[in-house]
Amino acid sequence: MNYTLNQLRIFQKVSQNQSITKASEELHLTQPAVSIQLKNFQDQFPIPLTEVVGRKLYLTQFGKEIAVAVERILNEVYAMNYKTLEYGGKLAGRLKISVVSTGKYVMPYFLSGFMELHPGVELVMDVTNKSSVVEHLENNAVDFALVSVLPNHLKVDTIKLMENHLYLVGSPHVVGSPKKPTLKNLDKAPLIFRENGSATRMAMENFLKKRQIEVSKKIELTSNEAVKQAVLAGLGYSIMPLIGIKNVIKTGDLQVHPMKGLPIKTNWNLTWMASKRFSPVAQAFSEYIIAEKQNIIQTRFKWFEEYPNSID
Template identity: 40%
Template sequence: MSYTLHQLDVFACVAKNKSITKAAKELFMSQPAVSIQVKKLQEHFDIDLIEVIGKQLYLTDAGVELYNSQKKIKNELKALEMALDEFKGVMKGKLSVVVVSTAKYFMPYILGAFRNESPQVQISLKVTDRIEVTSQLEENECDLAVFSQLPDGIALEQIEFLSNPLVLAASPKHDLANKKNIQWKDLEEHDFLIRETGSGTRLVMERLFNQENINPKIVMELSTNEAVKQAIMAGIGISLVSRYSLSNEEKMGKISVLDVNGLPYVNNWKLVYPKGKKLSPVARSFIEFTKSRDILAIIG
């Protein structure tokens, strides 16, 4: 009995998640179907690849070896596809991009404009949290990722392609909504909302608090930018948010940008990939697209 690439992929997903349940959810398969594929691999190699102790799944030494080999095989297959695409001389293939949640406000427009010029390219865009984006980079599961604040511990190539102005936003009914030239010390008595630990926006916000030597009251921690905006509109507090995420709410008069001395704080959005990674022709073409086009005009 021979094994298949599909079985290797299923096993790799189990190994990555250390859970058949999580792997089944990610692969849109039933748990029994995932278990069967792993069992067939074990039968083929005549060795245990996983073991369950208590309720925790672990890889055996053989399982670790197979998982590492599967990643090498996937990389070789990607390299083969890239080489064949270059032989054909056609901008055709797949582009997988994974982005932190705030980038969802502009990346669809940029990717859409790119595909208008290269209609044979298939694009996958995954929007998730910073931890998952970092994991996708480490596991080589995407072509490119998008951050504003780079993660620690990974050697990355980076291409800045868009400014990221961060502003303090509040409900239009907030006491500070119509004040001019607000000083940071004036903010200390007001309630603040903050993103979850690890969020790039939170990292900048904490840096600004330290820089301005203030210790404001944090009344709520939220896991998404959308949740932060809803809490701002509900009048719960003020928070630092990307200007790109506020266009609709500002136009509708639901959120006000505060006139704070020294803001907006501007950093840059970056396309990143691991150092040493060989990019596909499509990924290289997309990077060149972001360098040669007016991105601000594209996102409106």
């Protein structure tokens, strides 16, 4: 056997994602580079590690066992690195965070200062849908989760980070709908929703239900970015978190439409299982957030104040 740490890391990511494409994205490598290293790793074993069924990649039973061993080996390598830093008096270890898709516009600003203070900390941040975030939390796969709606079935502790404001937005060139949406004509406008289970979807549906607005034309998409692109293309209107559309509003490609009952206000919550035993890194991060969150909000998100806080 003559495999390298790089090959082990690549096989680990491929096995976790069951996808060369997703592994390459997380590793910031090209797909051909990942494929070549995966093949080089496979060539050292007489039994297949993966198989493709219906154009989807799966681990074989042997591959699953190798994946467990690879995970153990890499954890030992990381532990060696952390111990070296700890003996030098530095905070070291992994910080694992699972973030709902719209949270990717928030969480990095609460991490950058901490990571600068502690270069020995390795960050693992997974951006995914709400159900996967809650699953990671429940399975103790992460230290923290960032959500706007707390899971009712779990006993969790939380730190409120900042408010999340959702507005009705549309392109100046919406196709075949009211150019100035109001509560009276919103039922005639095509509306673009996130998928079922999304906190943004729930907030939008509650707004419409409370005002007894029946949707005549509904479009459903599975990511915040997909919704944004559809709205930009003029396919319809949507109620979206302001945090993810700042730049396209500034350029005029999207317009905020003031309306009574908007913005919808929720909170971004840094959440963890109440029974969680913090590592030194997780403990340090929670203390950092408590001490610095107001300063981060004032310096990074003051632009929120440019938009109406309520419509009477």
